[in-house]
Amino acid sequence: MDKFDRPIGLETPSTLDWKSDIAAEMLRRLDIPYVALNPGASYRGFHDSLVNYLGNRSPQMLLCLHEDHVISIAHGYAKVTDKPMGAVLHSNVGLLHGLMGIFNAWGGRAPMIVVGATGPVEPEKRRPYIDWIHTSKDQGGLLRNYVKWDDEPRSADGIVEAFLRGHQITASTPRGPVYICLDAGLQEDPAPEHFHIPTAERYQPISPACATQRDIDAVADLVRAARNPLFLFGRGSVDQGDWDRRVALVEAAGAYVMTSTRGKAVFPTDHPRHAAPPLTWLDADAKPIVEAADLIVSFDWVDLNGLLRQVNRKSDQLEARIVHVTQDRSLHNGWDMGYFGLPPADFPIDANPDAFVAQLLVSLNGRDKGISTWTGIARIDPGPVEFNVNSDREIIPFDLEVAVKKIAESRKVTLANNNIGWSTRAFMIRGPLDFMGHNGGGGIGAGPGLTVGVALALLGSDRTVVGVMGDGDFLQGVTALWTAAHYQIPALFIVANNRSNYNDEIHQAAMAKDRGRPPENRWIGQQIDNPALDLAGMARAQGVEAEGPVENVNDLMAAIERGLAVVDAGRPYLIDAHIALGYTKKIVTRGH
Template structure:
């Protein structure tokens, strides 16, 4: 990407001349490597500064065709890097387009530095009509309930202060998106004096907090006394040493482990102490493991009470002692219910889960010798990679997972996204980059953009990025592929195409059963058919090589191998796989 979109006739670097140069300089000082954007006149001054002041390098701009993808790409990048890239949204209208993607990143607790624009705030500088409808008194109000912080600087010096604060807030655990709105009039103000930009290293985020000695001792006592401990690993970092400490903690304590397919890979899922395959919902076997435990330690598990509600509605009567290690409460507010229902906790610990594990492991190693894993057979609980009975003539959703596992072999894949039809019982996660998790807020159109962001962060890593997308999700986000093609960001996109909004078919079936009405009508207003969508053609229209529809497993395997060759050569590839409608693990429906 270094030689792509280089400005010509750029003068030698000189002093900042315009207020928008200050904002651009701050991105460089903060070591922001990329900035995704969909152009808009509200930030034309800032755009000029990125090009003609910075030279479109450090950060490099990524042009997108929709603001939703602008934010989703930054979201996907953060999933890999655990650090923010920047994204820019045009005025109130572009911001409103991107709000869903900001909410996804918020629910996923990912750091994003979002920049926007309004105005000119000074009415004298507004053009008739257009500048008036694109100016808002408090643009940050649109997303204040699902960002960590927002600002609208009123001077060049305030831009420095605001962007330092924004970056600090985004990168302080628990992470989250932040928003800085740049007044269009301010951007285009010529500087009449120099602006002091300090060294950002003196304004860095604090280290993630650790547990107190009392909390650490209490948790060690609980684990030492437990006969059948269960560890729930939820959110965790991408650092390999943090991964290794989780494994060491489990193996020393003898605990059983559960993980969620909603979160990024945090523990080897084929480890003998990983009690059941990762999933969205608790299987009967998982429920047995939970009820058999005398201690449950949640390491930043998301929706802990929802976990217990799958066992009993009276969660306060949970027999096991419960410890919960999390900082998430720092982000809870009264607008969004993404804090979930209140769980019963005997030992709450306000600390970063990975920091606490680094504290806890040596304490336990001194306290007692390595324990046997009492509830492990010594073998992986994952199933053999076997196709469905009719795979020669059709593709079941689980067959996509089986095909990827069979083909993966010794290759390093980074799975950027999966559908809710993903079984999770075949494809093991071996390291922190094997799987990048859910889209956060369950907003459609996220998958393609997140995959582009993952591809950006993984570029030149030697790993192949693979993404399995639903047809509805892909259709709403298809134009994100143009950015992948334009910047040669390689990934294998597999559309698990059931030609329906199938999750909602199941909801309509549930309602029909409750009301004693015909379930045969569940498909009306749900099926995406007649005419069928040509996803391969849509991908090719974005400049991405594609094939399909593929309708049986032998053809799917061959298509994946062809696609991987293209990906390994540095380009994206798409496969439209027609799957039989259904889910390996059906989602819960209200009333069930």
């Protein structure tokens, strides 16, 4: 049986009769495979076109129960593919619901075509009351500071222009969401007769920017001369060729590498040149490696100055030569501080990091090998990878990492989401689809939808999708599981349930200590208990098979075995794992 909903009575192809048909046709011509949506009357014309003009195929609609999930599913899909999905939001109210997810996608530099609606703009077309409160003069003003571009077309030709331009902008690096608002009245107007739509092939995304040969030669000379070159790989594509070139460049340069838990997989973490487990903060073990570097090359590292300031508060006084390769400056607009501190750079280079890797690799391979590098400074041993000594009685956060590692011993695993404090010390990243990284903006509730979106992108592949999320993240995004159940999108959801907003417990303890007050009171207004929540029951209410709570590692692994059998059969599964308070990696509070 087809897992997607198919319309009836469409034996003969529909003709392009309405202006909303033009918008739907543009999604098809731009090869958008899916549109996630939560219904609303403001785009009823567009909705009809998706169903009765396109036949709910290419793109396929995905019904969601909340606008947050509309965006997070599209975000998860983009993490895997580096390509945009469609995400449709009803009027100003649906957009307001989806704004947090859009901010996450902006922070994660995820491509996405967000389609909204308003109006009718012409007042004489508005129904009493409801169309008036759902009409905004400048709906794009709600999100203009955290999308790459927005538009509100006023004609059939304007619709075509908006989608061609919007797709080109969102899919060109540095990527990010775009927003197109469709006037409800315009949607329901007849399309012009014999309307011409140009071919999309002549409006492709722009090729990633390359560096000048002068910059390439200068950096190649620096790499050859360096005794201890350190490469910081931040944002990068999921393309296997780009992955292989990163590895080849490191080996040609004799460099050490660091990566971050905040980004997607960009380099194998078990490679002998991967100097330390992926960073959240620069811990005491990893700091000497950065201190010893005489050349630091940042490939679009997120918050480079924040890293450097953990070595020397006056980062401009670091002796290492610094190269910073990024196009991200083009997105910095002053509204949010997601551009981070301004890093010192001897060579600030405006180029796509993967394009730069390819250029630099050619330059290094064409020269004699340099001197041996990183002598006397050892790669950090990630330490023992095993369950805790009391695993027969409890589950600690690191046990979940060991559990994912054990899953990956017999199958290809994509870790779609991870809870706070994840170290990636147990689960080794060996390919570009192994680890999907952070949600981008820190907006809670995204984990379930991101996991669904990642699993959607990997439908039919040989990969098992696992999403690990905190209980707070799960509770705010639980209804995203209904979409996974309805469309039979297989993924294993593991809730790291510590029955607390524990990150804020840490902040409250730090605040109390600073003020000479009892830190023992940190739990008040934080713990999620009394009554205990039935997380497995919540999942089952969405149509997802689930079990828990499990409270020791043996029961956890048995539950995982049962869950994987369900996932292998093409359905989602959830496990509620009660874990002890704490994090694998230290979470830094301000001033601590």
